[in-house]
Amino acid sequence: xxxxxxxxxxxxxxxxxxxxxxxxxxxxxxxxxxxxxxxxxxxxxxxxxxxxxxxxxxxxxxxxxxxxxxxxxxxxxxxxxxxxxxxxxxxxxxxxxxxxxxxxxxxxxxxxxxx
Amino acid sequence: xxxxxxxxxxxxxxxxxxxxxxxxxxxxxxxxxxxxxxxxxxxxxxxxxxxxxxxxxxxxxxxxxxxxxxxxxxxxxxxxxxxxxxxxxxxxxxxxxxxxxxxxxxxxxxxxxx
Numbered sequence: 001x002x003x004x005x006x007x008x009x010x011x012x013x014x015x016x017x018x019x020x021x022x023x024x025x026x027x028x029x030x031x032x033x034x035x036x037x038x039x040x041x042x043x044x045x046x047x048x049x050x051x052x053x054x055x056x057x058x059x060x061x062x063x064x065x066x067x068x069x070x071x072x073x074x075x076x077x078x079x080x081x082x083x084x085x086x087x088x089x090x091x092x093x094x095x096x097x098x099x100x101x102x103x104x105x106x107x108x109x110x111x112x113x114x115x
Numbered sequence: 116x117x118x119x120x121x122x123x124x125x126x127x128x129x130x131x132x133x134x135x136x137x138x139x140x141x142x143x144x145x146x147x148x149x150x151x152x153x154x155x156x157x158x159x160x161x162x163x164x165x166x167x168x169x170x171x172x173x174x175x176x177x178x179x180x181x182x183x184x185x186x187x188x189x190x191x192x193x194x195x196x197x198x199x200x201x202x203x204x205x206x207x208x209x210x211x212x213x214x215x216x217x218x219x220x221x222x223x224x225x226x227x228x229x
Contacts, residue, residue, distance in 0.1 A: 034218075041223075042222055042223070043207075043220030043221050043222050043223055044218075046217040046219075089158075099163070099209070100148055100207070100218050101160060101163045101165070103218075104157070105157030105158040106157050107155060
């Protein structure tokens with residue numbers, strides 16, 4: 001899976017299936033995690049965030065899971081649609097209450113939806 | 116409501132030329148940021164302005180300068196462009212100094228230095 005440090009280029013899924021995008025982080029002090037979606041030619045868009053005192057958070061069709069024991073973060077997208085095609089990347093910061101200057105971004109996973 | 120607006124969207128420069136990337140946000144945000152995005156690498160912070168009147172270096176500030184012109188506008192200047200500065204540049208803003216929730220990005224400025 002993706003790491004804030006490694007790159008998993010592509011994930012291909014069938015339309016309608018669930019997608020799971022993974023992210024590993026190395027800093028055990030990381031406190032706040034964010035998933036972004038970046039469509040081709042556009043800027044990143046916030047999807048969902050989670051703090052280290054939680055292990056799961058749900059949004060509309062998306063769920064973020066955090067496993068602090070193994071320093072792993074995942075983004076689950078339910079019933080994947082063509083509009084979900086994009087690069088997804090995670091970001092983390094160890095600074096509880098800090099600004100975006102503390103964010104470290106992963107390199108991204110390109111999600112491709114097969115018809 | 117335009118959000119974060121960057122200009123220009125595309126620019127080609129020759130080595131040694133200078134240029135300024137402009138960024139404006141209409142969300143009354145306090146904090147603004149400039150990032151660069153290169154293939155195979157995550158977004159890297161160049162400079163940021165936690166609040167009006169302050170600017171600070173990020174991870175990769177060399178070769179760049181910034182100006183927080185007012186609360187809305189944050190510009191990035193390349194004084195003497197180098198091929199290593201070929202990249203896609205993103206401006207972003209957040210409501211507060213403390214990151215809570217969304218960091219809003221512009222659509223990017225693609226810069227090529229020949």
